[in-house]
Amino acid sequence: MSTTIPDTGSNTTKESAATKPNKGGLEGIVAAATALSKVEGTVGRLIYHGYNIHAICRTTSFEEVAHLLWFGHLPNVQELSDLKAHLAEARTLPPQVAQLLRLLPATTEPMDALRTAVSAWGALTIEGKATIEQAIAVTARFPVFLAAFHRFRTGQEPLEARPELGYAANYLYLLTGQEPKTEHVRALDAYLVLLADHGMNASTFTARVVASTESDIVSAVVAALGALKGPLHGGAPSKVLDMLNAIGTVENTEPWLRNALAHGDRLMGFGHRVYKTEDPRAEELRAMARIADPTGFVLARHVEERAIALLEAEKPGRRLYTNVEFYSAVLLASVGLPGDLFTPTFAASRVVGWTAHILEQTKNNRLIRPEADYTGPMDLPFVPLNER
Ligand SMILES: CC(C)(COP(=O)(O)OP(=O)(O)OC[C@H]1O[C@@H](n2cnc3c(N)ncnc32)[C@H](O)[C@@H]1OP(=O)(O)O)[C@@H](O)C(=O)NCCC(=O)NCCS
Structure with missing residues (x-):
């Protein structure tokens, strides 16, 4: 990581790094170049690939934002309909993953259940270099796996996804089996839009580090899920x-x-x-x-x-x-979600950002491998085991 990667706009974090003592936590370090989102900390502005979040969050669907981040532009009507169809087709629950989720104790944290399910699904499915098709496939499964676990833990069977429903509406339907209320769908959709990407946050950085080793997309997503879970990030x-x-x-x-x-x-x-x-x-x-x-x-x-x-x-x-x-x-x-589904619901949005970053990293990859300041002892005389 260096501070020399060219940046096209003002970068408040770099400015603050120059004037503040290093407090650790990679504060102010530029770890990647990205065209996906820009976080401007001093003015409180968030841009998704050119669009201010305030301009799009209540008028744009989650699928439109996913298209923006994966394909680099907001979709036209046909492109949106194609993407929705691809996401809907991918909303399947493989029997092996269902079985695994059924076996987890009802007390399992939903984030752990989701991480386990995504990892198992990847073992069954994913091969080769990260692609947009894989990004769509893994994203579509997040609400399916979460809802399946929630239903198992409450003594119910998972439901079949409904292809005519959008991402947010289908998630609410899969959880409850009820026709989702329009106001709940709107609120959840706007929430999903707002959480889809956020610069070099800890889980996105984690995903990019894993992708930079040329590991697969699901391994990178599973690692990101682990990072998101902590209360200093998405667990709050x-x-x-x-x-x-x-x-x-x-x-x-x-x-x-x-x-x-x-x-x-x-x-x-x-x-x-x-x-x-x-x-x-x-x-x-x-x-x-x-x-x-x-x-x-x-x-x-x-x-x-x-x-x-x-x-x-x-x-x-x-x-x-x-x-x-x-x-x-x-x-x-x-919207009626239980508290322990908040963080995995965050994940069901951020998976779009993670996968977009993984694809961006893969396109122009160099292994992310920083250094550490060694603070341990040096030159200790070696003493064999039987003399210690
Ligand atoms: C988000 C967060 C991890 C950012 O942390 P950070 O940039 O590493 O900031 P620091 O840990 O260096 O904190 C700076 C100072 O503010 C304090 N601080 C930061 N967030 C605080 C909070 N939510 N409540 C009380 N004090 C807080 C710290 O104790 C520290 O005080 P000190 O200088 O006297 O030691 C931190 O603000 C936090 O823990 N917030 C609560 C958890 C949360 O809401 N997470 C979701 C993040 S989107």
């Missing part, structure tokens, strides 16, 4: 829901947050490595959450305002604001 939204439930009332907000901060806890849904102002996705999700759950929104908004004020007081100058996870939790709960 169910913890946001836990926090909101634990706070419970507007009156309890301030003492609860103060107590958490006094114990050194991190407030889930706040702070970001790159955004030093509000995450633009949080702005969109807040507006959607206000409509989707007006009652829950009142508490969430109060918690948000108090959390930002207390973080500024307790951690002056750190610029900790609402990130994508805070209102994701409110929105996904309003």
Whole structure:
């Protein structure tokens, strides 16, 4: 990794790297060149291949964004219909994967079940260099595997996917067996659009590292799933829901947050490595959450305002604001998803970004192999085992 890869636009992370001491975590390091998305942390802007996220998130379907990221342009009517048909055809649950999911204990974390299912499916299916067809095939399976596991763990049988439904609607149908409500489909679709890609986040970087070794697409996706699971990345939204439930009332907000901060806890849904102002996705999700759950929104908004004020007081100058996870939790709960499906639902969106990055990495590949500062001892005299 170097800071010498040419960049065509202003890069706030590079600027900050030049002026700040290295705090680890590869902060400010440019690890790849990408045409997929651009995250501008100081102004709070997110661009998907030329389009500001605010311009597309409530008018563009998830499939359109997938087309943009995989093929490099927004689809026309025919291209969109072709992509939807390919995704719909690929919504199958192989019996071996179904059997595996059935055998997992009901207490298995859905992220672990998804990772296991995707890995098993890859072992049965995937060969050779990463292709767009493989990207579509693996993406289409995410909601199928997740819903199948959810139904097994709740004592139900998986349902057949419905080809006439879009990605978001089919996912809701597969989970519940009910006709999905239009407002739920719209909210979930907009959520999926907002989460599809996000620069060199930890899971995307992981996917690119694995792809750079010329490993297969499923291995890269499985590794990315592992990275996304952690609470510092995609594992936060169910913890946001836990926090909101634990706070419970507007009156309890301030003492609860103060107590958490006094114990050194991190407030889930706040702070970001790159955004030093509000995450633009949080702005969109807040507006959607206000409509989707007006009652829950009142508490969430109060918690948000108090959390930002207390973080500024307790951690002056750190610029900790609402990130994508805070209102994701409110929105996904309003759609009826259980908390432990929040992170795998995030994955069902981000898999598009991962696979687009894997294809981009594969196109112009060089092994990603950084160095480490060695901090261990040197020149120790060797003592044989029987003399130690
Ligand atoms: C997202 C996150 C991992 C970014 O971390 P980072 O860039 O490595 O930031 P750092 O860990 O260097 O934190 C900088 C300072 O802010 C504090 N901080 C960062 N996020 C915080 C939070 N959510 N609550 C309380 N303090 C926080 C850190 O404790 C640290 O304080 P210090 O300088 O006194 O040690 C971090 O903000 C976080 O843990 N947020 C909560 C989890 C979350 O919402 N994850 C989803 C991310 S989209």
